[in-house]
Amino acid sequence: MTNRAVFDVAVIGGGLHGLSAALHLGRAGKRVVVLERAWVGRHASGASAAGVRTLNRDVRELDLSLESMEMWQGIASLVGDDCGFHARGQICVAEDTMNLSKLEARVVELSAKGYTHEAIIDAKELRRQVPAISAHCVGASIAVDNGAADPHRALAAFRRSAQAAGVVIREGCGVRRIERRGSDWAIDTDRSPDGPAQQAEPLVVPIVVNAAGAWAGRIAAMVGDVIPLGTKASMMIVSERIAPMIEPVVSIMGRSLSFKQSDQGTLVIGGGLQGVPDLDRETSEVRMGILCKGARAATDLFPCVRDVRIVRVWSGLEAKTADMLPVIGPAVNAPGVFHSFGYSGHGFQLVPVVGAALTDLIVSGTTRRAIAALSARRLMVASPSEVSA
Ligand SMILES: Cc1cc2nc3c(=O)[nH]c(=O)nc-3n(C[C@H](O)[C@H](O)[C@H](O)COP(=O)(O)OP(=O)(O)OC[C@H]3O[C@@H](n4cnc5c(N)ncnc54)[C@H](O)[C@@H]3O)c2cc1C
Known part of the structure; x- marks a missing residue:
């Protein structure tokens, strides 16, 4: 048959x-x-870290991504559940004026093309939105309707x-x-x-x-x-639960970091640091030495999390194109x-x-x-x- x-x-x-x-x-x-x-x-x-982001997207996929963002805002009407999606913003922080200039140049370039979803905020506004941020950060770009979901x-x-x-x-x-x-x-x-x-x-x-x-x-x-195709084995860190400390998802210009807090209070830290992929065995391995860089970036940006304990790490496989x-x-x-x-x-x-x-x-x-x-x-x-x- x-x-x-x-x-x-x-x-x-x-x-x-x-x-x-x-x-x-x-x-x-x-x-x-x-x-x-x-x-x-x-x-x-x-x-997945399940970040829902148009911020810093390549312009070649931006229109598609913007349409998807509209769908995320009403995701329950598509799948009958909000998938844990919260639009609390995504922020890309500049640690110095050179990186802030790069973010500003991108926003200018986007606006020349008619895109208005990204904006620049100064150090004062950054601290208002993310009070726990380290004093050395000079500004950021932001997409206010971005956020994260529960994979x-x-x-x-x-x-x-x-x-x-x-x-x-x-x-x-x-x-x-x-x-x-x-x-x-x-x-x-x-x-x-x-x-x-x-x-x-x-x-x-x-x-x-x-x-x-x-x-x-x-x-x-x-x-x-x-x-x-290449293979990515992106790694993640999850901490113990702590009191609410941050609303948006935060990344850093020029460094690998994505930092957010889940509804349960855990810190979810990623940003593309790579483990070891093994396609034939259908698995990947975490590289703790590399993962340290993510933890370092997180504590550089948020000194108050220095003593928070890590409870779990993992990596996941996916394809990357040229x-x-x-x-x-x-x-x-x-x-x-x-x-x-x-x-x-x-x-x-x-x-x-x-x-x-x-x-x-x-x-x-x-x-x-x-x-x-x-x-x-x-x-x-x-x-x-x-x-x-
Ligand atoms: C750690 C990590 C963090 C991430 N963070 C983000 C983020 O914050 N924001 C974001 O937008 N994206 C993020 N991503 C990327 C995002 O998760 C992926 O792009 C997305 O989940 C890919 O979904 P997929 O269905 O294409 O692949 P997958 O979920 O990998 O599904 C592919 C499936 O195909 C199956 N399969 C393979 N070969 C065969 C076969 N021969 N026969 C039958 N089945 C087969 C596999 O078993 C697998 O289940 C992250 C990814 C990782 C790993």
């Missing part, structure tokens, strides 16, 4: 991007199955909503091979998408969404799109295959909108959403031997 006619779309990857695509497609009337090798949220989406609430909400829209989620179901079969794609998996028994026949579908995170380059190569922008849109060499990967450390914020953009493309063949600069073609190489990672 083949599974043709059971599903219109197979989404590979049960992270937030796979779930978002599945949700929007399900609501558009498509019969969707999500094939997840481990479990929903196992990798980047479950490890696990987001995963639960997207999963629930997708299932309510008829989406079938198969966990423990890794994709091993994809082959063209007429105008369809035949997908071999580790396990039957319809149950626990070993699958005798491949799943056959006309449409495939590649949302396989750190492994998406391997899925792309299976269908003939050779896209070199230009640190994602790949969103149709495959180049595979009709009916659509990519959504390479989020390079900042894909959480884009989750609501990218699923909608892919659904536009799949359902109507076109989208008004701003994905033109994010095509697969810009990163393609001619042959697999040119792939470095």
